[in-house]
Amino acid sequence: MxxxxxxxxxxxxxxxxxxxxxxxxxxxxxxxxxxxxxxxxxxxxxxxxxxxxxxxxxxxxxxxxxxxxxxxxxxxxxxxxxxxxxxxxxxxxxxxxxxxxxxxxxxxxxxxxxxxxxxxxxxxxxxxxxxxxxxxxxxxxxxxxxxxxxxxxxxxxxxxxxxxxxxxxxxxxNVMIDTLRKNESRLKQPNIWNELGLKNQQYLVITLHRPSNVDEEQQLKSIITQIVTLGKDYPIVFPVHPRTKKLLEGLNLNFENLHYISPLGYLEFNYLVKHALGVLTDSGGITEETTVMNIPCITLRENTERPETCDIGTNVLVGNDPEKIETAFKTLLSNNWKQGQIPELxxxxxxxxxxxxxxxxxxx
Structure with a gap:
């Protein structure tokens, strides 16, 4: 056939x-x-x-x-x-x-x-x-x-x-997890690890690309400013999606602990995720990977097509709500994040x- x-x-x-x-x-x-x-x-x-x-x-x-x-x-x-x-x-x-x-x-x-x-x-x-x-x-x-x-x-x-x-x-x-499992032992430390002096579980990763978060300047500015302020004691690594980069260039958001980097390959990006204190994202796929790697994940969306990552995984939905974002941050930084499990199959x-x-x- x-x-x-x-x-x-x-x-x-x-x-x-x-x-x-x-x-x-x-x-x-x-x-x-x-x-x-x-x-x-x-x-x-x-x-x-x-x-x-x-x-x-x-x-x-x-x-x-x-x-x-x-x-x-x-x-x-x-x-x-x-x-x-x-x-x-x-x-x-x-x-x-x-x-x-x-x-x-x-x-x-x-x-x-x-x-x-x-x-x-x-x-x-x-x-x-x-x-x-x-x-x-x-x-x-x-x-x-x-x-x-x-x-x-x-x-x-x-x-x-x-x-x-x-x-x-x-x-x-989940075939995405097939790829992760096959390559987990091959994950590769990116060059920015040493350049930024990153240490295991002592930094945060952020990814944003959905229109609801990045297409409105003040919305994007508000989200990033709050995240950077709440995570002021940690380096925050932000691989910037092309559509987000255009907006960021006009917002002049420069913070000492916020590090914009170019998008990474699969092995390097997942190395960053695996060794992070936590991840903030609006991606669906990343919530699956963080659940399997048992990494706290704060999702900046009102809903998800992958509810199992919230029900039994490490994911929490906060949308664009400043109070929910702050609550999630406090839970993360106090080391009280829920213990996740891996979904069936x-x-x-x-x-x-x-x-x-x-x-x-x-x-x-």
Missing amino acids: NITIVAGARPNFMKIAPIIEAIKQKKNKGFNINFRLVHTGQHYDKNLSDTFFEELNIPFPDVNLEVKSGSQAEQTAGIMIGFEKELAQHPCDLVIVVGDVTSTMACTIVAKKAGIDVAHVEAGIRSGDMAMPEEINRIVTDSLTDYFFTTSTRANDNLKNLGVKNEQIYFVG WDGNAAQRIANHIIEIYNL
Whole structure:
């Protein structure tokens, strides 16, 4: 059988890396299973360089549709046009999409209109926030998907409530954690460790990129000023997302303990996370990694599509509420953070389960 695997942004590649490895292992054992990797080019990211692919042992994409930036509609249309041509030239039996970026939704629509099965990895997760483009992408993708590979029993329930049949749902765990587990022993100390004189559990990491936090100058200024003030006794390392950098340049936010750095590679960034006192973020993926590494995480969002990171993990939602941020900081700095647990099946074997199910589904 022929599988087309779609990736549209850097986090997608971290998710497909273990899936590709699992498929290769099946092929090496004699199963008739082949794959083609399509990069839509949705996010142009110079950090998706040769080093990134080598770092995570990801094969280079067979094709890059080179859609790049644009409005939601422009990107969606560009991806659909490019992917339709790709499938016409390279027919397949199954399209695998991951996560919740625009490429996930757009390629699902194209595949289904071409009469091709779709498997969605990370299916069923929901934030309930329709202001998030990702939430719309999830809903549309899951309304068309044939095989749902889920990260949690909560996601299973979400799908069942929508009328998805039990036999279409496969609870496999979290492929992001597969990548983390495989590379945890290879995490690499970044150069800024010595440059900033960082010490184990004596600094904080912050990442911000969501429009609700970074697109309004006063909102961004208020958040950063409060964090820097509350964490005044600790270095705060801020790998700056390109969209955030533009705003920061105009705000002139210079604090002695705040250190802006360029985005890091996977191995270096997760080294920083693993050795931090705590992380402040508005990323969904980072809340998963901090939960597994047992690092306190303060999430600057009102909701999350990964509630298990709050229910049993190390994550706490504070939104943009100054009082909630202060309370979380006090808990963190007084060493009273909750003890987290690792969610069910977040054990590093999700991709193997996915490959096993594909073998079963298609009687290979």
